[in-house]
Amino acid sequence: MKLQKELRLKQPLASVNHEALLSLVRTSSLMQKLSDRFFSLFGLTDVQFNILMILKEHRTEGLSQQKLSEHLIVTKSNVVGLIDRLERSGYVTREAHPSDRRFNQIVLTRKGEKLEARIENRYFKEVDKMMNVLATSEKKAVIRAMERIRDYIGNNGA
Amino acid sequence: MKLQKELRLKQPLASVNHEALLSLVRTSSLMQKLSDRFFSLFGLTDVQFNILMILKEHRTEGLSQQKLSEHLIVTKSNVVGLIDRLERSGYVTREAHPSDRRFNQIVLTRKGEKLEARIENRYFKEVDKMMNVLATSEKKAVIRAMERIRDYIGNNGA
DNA sequence: AGACGACAGTTTATATATGAACTATCTCTA
DNA sequence: TAGAGATAGTTCATATATAAACTGTCGTCT
Numbered sequence: 157m158k159l160q161k162e163l164r165l166k167q168p169l170a171s172v173n174h175e176a177l178l179s180l181v182r183t184s185s186l187m188q189k190l191s192d193r194f195f196s197l198f199g200l201t202d203v204q205f206n207i208l209m210i211l212k213e214h215r216t217e218g219l220s221q222q223k224l225s226e227h228l229i230v231t232k233s234n235v236v237g238l239i240d241r242l243e244r245s246g247y248v249t250r251e252a253h254p255s256d257r258r259f260n261q262i263v264l265t266r267k268g269e270k271l272e273a274r275i276e277n278r279y280f281k282e283v284d285k286m287m288n289v290l291a292t293s294e295k296k297a298v299i300r301a302m303e304r305i306r307d308y309i310g311n312n313g314a
Numbered sequence: 315m316k317l318q319k320e321l322r323l324k325q326p327l328a329s330v331n332h333e334a335l336l337s338l339v340r341t342s343s344l345m346q347k348l349s350d351r352f353f354s355l356f357g358l359t360d361v362q363f364n365i366l367m368i369l370k371e372h373r374t375e376g377l378s379q380q381k382l383s384e385h386l387i388v389t390k391s392n393v394v395g396l397i398d399r400l401e402r403s404g405y406v407t408r409e410a411h412p413s414d415r416r417f418n419q420i421v422l423t424r425k426g427e428k429l430e431a432r433i434e435n436r437y438f439k440e441v442d443k444m445m446n447v448l449a450t451s452e453k454k455a456v457i458r459a460m461e462r463i464r465d466y467i468g469n470n471g472a
Numbered sequence: 473a474g475a476c477g478a479c480a481g482t483t484t485a486t487a488t489a490t491g492a493a494c495t496a497t498c499t500c501t502a
Numbered sequence: 503t504a505g506a507g508a509t510a511g512t513t514c515a516t517a518t519a520t521a522a523a524c525t526g527t528c529g530t531c532t
Binding site: 201203204230231233234237238241256257258 | 516517518519520521522526527528
């Protein structure tokens with residue numbers, strides 16, 4: 157749908173720049189709402205599934221909350237609550253670091269591993285279905301464009 | 315920066331589809347963080363400025379909270395708190411609808427109008443600076459690609 | 473050895489967001 | 503016209519997110 161209609165704007169957007177920006181933000185927001193609905197089928201949120209995937213990728217070394225916050229690109233104070241909820245649900249545990257008592261090592265439980273495995277394939281299938289509305293060349297163009305925007309932001313006070 | 319490095323992934327992303335999706339979500343998230351930092355210079359959040367712009371566009375007819383929630387594409391329960399905070403800051407007021415007491419008409423105060431006017435130009439300048447890292451043809455390609463993705467989502471249970 | 477600084481995690485206050493249940497008001501229809 | 507259903511807004515429980523202030527632990531440096 158055209159953005160103008162979707163955002164109920166009275167007039168067309170004055171600048172291509174603003175239109176491109178709103179397109180991105182609006183589309184990303186819709187994608188996240190869709191993924192949240194998908195993961196709610198399994199009693200998870202999108203963020204929680206993301207954490208399970210990250211923990212799976214690092215299951216050999218383990219991850220501290222600090223490192224996890226760097227992977228998620230959120231603050232460490234946010235991670236406290238995220239892990240609280242996943243722990244309450246039984247998907248992860250906080251384990252003591254063998255030599256440094258400042259660290260919590262966050263570890264997937266068997267239950268967490270099983271849930272992640274059960275969801276993963278279905279998730280990637282949904283991703284493929286959505287993104288295949290674009291040709292490969294278009295996807296690559298989007299990836300390059302996004303990278304340039306992020307580089308701008310990174311050099312301007314992110 | 316390459317997404318793989320930014321997200322601290324051990325291996326390159328297996329599929330272009332997933333990479334394109336994460337590119338979008340990650341870039342949009344960074345853009346929102348940047349805009350939040352910009353608006354905090356004026357004591358606002360990005361969402362609050364967006365509301366002031368929408369109210370300005372509709373200052374002749376006025377907007378109910380319900381209509382506002384449709385413009386913002388959020389739930390009406392969310393709008394309650396957003397307007398509470400803007401009202402507490404003195405930028406908007408809730409006024410009684412002349413004939414239907416169920417409605418709150420949300421109206422910009424003089425103070426809200428002035429603040430919006432003071433920020434607007436500077437905001438669009440920042441938008442231009444960021445988006446001009448892309449050529450016009452690239453922006454248009456992004457706009458079209460985002461539209462196709464939103465159309466997919468709209469037809470698949472959004 | 474003791475002090476200081478760095479680092480990990482927590483807490484608190486605040487903002488945004490949803491869905492479900494509720495109140496008040498309005499409208500339509502039997 | 504009385505009751506039923508629709509509509510607008512609020513409240514509550516929950517999840518995500520930040521910044522700032524705090525605690526506990528570790529290392530380093532004198």
